[in-house]
Structures are given as structure tokens and as C-alpha cells.
Amino acid sequence: xxxxxxxxxxxxxxxxxxxxxxxxxxxxxxxxxxxxxxxxxxxxxxxxxxxxxxxxxxxxxxxxxxxxxxxxxxxxxxxxxxxxxxxxxxxxxxxxxxxxxxxxxxxxxxxx
Numbered sequence: 701x702x703x704x705x706x707x708x709x710x711x712x713x714x715x716x717x718x719x720x721x722x723x724x725x726x727x728x729x730x731x732x733x734x735x736x737x738x739x740x741x742x743x744x745x746x747x748x749x750x751x752x753x754x755x756x757x758x759x760x761x762x763x764x765x766x767x768x769x770x771x772x773x774x775x776x777x778x779x780x781x782x783x784x785x786x787x788x789x790x791x792x793x794x795x796x797x798x799x800x801x802x803x804x805x806x807x808x809x810x811x812x
Contacts, residue, residue: 749791752776757798760789765798 752758752768758778759765764787766778774791 748796749794752791752794752797759795759798760793761795762793764789 752771754768754771756768757765758768758776760778764778764780766780766787768776769779769786770777775788776791776794777786777788779786
């Protein structure tokens with residue numbers, strides 16, 4: 701027994717497009733306002749963490765501030781205080797580089 705389907709009318713295609721189009725539009729909006737900016741932030745953080753070298757002053761996600769004294773693969777050793785306390789931490793635990801005091805003074809002069 702052969703069943704022949706009636707050809708779909710143009711109205712069926714319009715209804716299908718009307719129900720799928722909002723989902724596609726929602727995905728595009730999410731991509732440009734959420735996914736893409738997050739990828740840019742992740743890339744900038746990775747570049748910052750990869751650019752750390754011995755002698756840089758950094759702050760960690762735990763709140764420690766110190767000067768990098770050695771780097772091996774994904775671990776860093778920092779000196780954190782005047783009594784030269786050394787901490788070993790992973791590269792992913794670095795929040796950011798601290799500006800040197802000379803850089804901070806120049807920034808303050810430029811903003812005034």
C-alpha cells in the first residue's frame with residue numbers, strides 16, 4: 701500500500717520558520733553578548749599569565765602580593781613580605797600583575 705502525502709503548502713513553511721526563527725535569534729544574541737566576550741576575557745587572562753616573568757610583582761586569587769622569584773612549567777614561587785616568605789603556587793592562581801611604584805605615579809599624574 702502506497703501512501704501519498706499531500707504537498708506542503710507555503711503556509712506550513714511560514715509557520716515552521718516562525719517557530720524556529722526566535723530560537724536562532726536567541727542563540728545569536730547569547731553568542732554576541734555572553735559567549736564571545738567571555739572568550740575574549742579568558743584569552744586576555746591566559747596571555748597575562750603566560751607573560752609573567754621573574755621579577756614581576758603579582759597578586760593571587762587568595763590575596764597574596766609578591767615578587768616572582770622562579771618559574772617552572774605551571775608553578776611559580778613568589779616572595780611575599782620583607783622577611784622573604786616564599787610561596788609556591790600554580791599559574792592559574794594569579795589574579796594579575798601589580799604595577800611598579802613608578803608606573804603608579806605616572807598614572808596618577810596623567811589622570812589629573
